[in-house]
Amino acid sequence: MPQLDTSTWLLTILSMIFTLFALLQLKISKHFYSPSPKPVDTKLQKQQTPWNHTWTKIYLPLS
Amino acid sequence: MNENLFASFMIPVMLGVPITTLIIMFPTMLFPTPNRLINNRMIAIQQWLTKLTSKQLMITHSPKGQAWSLMLISLFLFIASTNLLGMLPHSFTPTTQLSMNLGMAIPLWAGTVFIGFRNKTKMSLAHLLPLGTPTFLIPMLVMIETTSLFIQPLALAVRLTANITAGHLLLHLIGSATLALMNISLFTALITFIILTLLIILEFAVALIQAYVFTLLVSLYLQDNT
Numbered sequence: 001m002p003q004l005d006t007s008t009w010l011l012t013i014l015s016m017i018f019t020l021f022a023l024l025q026l027k028i029s030k031h032f033y034s035p036s037p038k039p040v041d042t043k044l045q046k047q048q049t050p051w052n053h054t055w056t057k058i059y060l061p062l063s
Numbered sequence: 064m065n066e067n068l069f070a071s072f073m074i075p076v077m078l079g080v081p082i083t084t085l086i087i088m089f090p091t092m093l094f095p096t097p098n099r100l101i102n103n104r105m106i107a108i109q110q111w112l113t114k115l116t117s118k119q120l121m122i123t124h125s126p127k128g129q130a131w132s133l134m135l136i137s138l139f140l141f142i143a144s145t146n147l148l149g150m151l152p153h154s155f156t157p158t159t160q161l162s163m164n165l166g167m168a169i170p171l172w173a174g175t176v177f178i179g180f181r182n183k184t185k186m187s188l189a190h191l192l193p194l195g196t197p198t199f200l201i202p203m204l205v206m207i208e209t210t211s212l213f214i215q216p217l218a219l220a221v222r223l224t225a226n227i228t229a230g231h232l233l234l235h236l237i238g239s240a241t242l243a244l245m246n247i248s249l250f251t252a253l254i255t256f257i258i259l260t261l262l263i264i265l266e267f268a269v270a271l272i273q274a275y276v277f278t279l280l281v282s283l284y285l286q287d288n289t
Contacts, residue, residue: 012160016166
C-alpha cells in the first residue's frame with residue numbers, strides 16, 4: 001500500500017502543517033463579521049462643571 | 064493489478080520532484096482573503112457558510128474552548144475542500160495519506176488532553192472511570208478507559224484515511240467494471256453505471272461528512288477537557 005511508504009511522510013506532514021496552521025488560518029482570521037448596528041443615545045452630554053466656563057491663561061500651552 | 068489499483072494513492076512526482084506541497088496548498092487558493100470592507104460575492108458566500116458552521120460547532124463550548132474556533136473551522140474547511148477536490152477524476156487527494164491524517168489527529172488530540180490535564184487535572188483523570196461502577200471492576204475499567212483514550216488519535220486518522228481511500232477505490236473499480244462490461248452486455252453496463260452515479264453522490268456526501276466528523280470529534284475531546 002503506497003500510503004505506508006514512510007519516505008514521503010515528513011514532506012506531507014510538514015506541508016500540511018504549514019497549510020493548515022499558516023495559510024488557512026491567516027485567511028480565515030481575516031473574515032470580519034461586523035456587529036449589528038445599535039442606536040446611539042445622543043443626549044448623554046455631561047453638564048459642564050462651573051470651573052470650565054472661562055478659558056484662563058493656564059490652559060495655554062506656552063504659559 | 065495491485066500496483067495499478069493503488070497507483071492513484073502514491074505521492075505524485077513530476078520530473079523527480081514531489082509536488083505534494085503544491086497539491087496540499089492548492090485548496091487555500093479557493094478561499095480568497097477578504098481585504099476590503101465590502102467584499103465580492105464569493106467571499107460573502109464563504110463568510111456566511113463559515114459563520115453558519117462555526118455557530119453550529121462552537122456554541123456548546125465554554126469560552127476557553129471557544130478560543131479553538133479558528134483552529135477547528137480551518138480544520139473543517141481544509142478537510143472538506145481537500146476531499147471535495149479529490150472527487151475530480153485523476154486528482155490526488157492528500158487526505159488519503161495516513162501520514163497527513165496522523166499529523167492532524169495526534170497534535171490536536173494531544174492538545175486537548177494536555178489542556179485538560181494542566182487546567183483541570185482531577186476532572187480529566189476522573190474521565191477514566193465511568194460513574195457508578197462496582198468497586199471490584201475499577202482496575203480493569205481504568206485500563207479499558209485508558210486504552211480507549213489512547214486509541215482516539217489513531218481512530219481519527221485511520222477513519223478519515225480509510226473512508227476516503229475506500230470510496231476512491233470503489234469508484235475506480237466500478238468505473239473500470241462498467242467500461243469492461245460495455246463490450247459484453249450493454250444492459251449490465253447501464254446498471255453498473257447507475258451504481259457508479261449513486262456512489263459518486265455518496266462520495267460527495269462522505270467528503271463533507273468526514274470533515275465534519277473529524278472536527279466534531281476534536282471539539283468533543285476539547286469539551287471534555289475545558
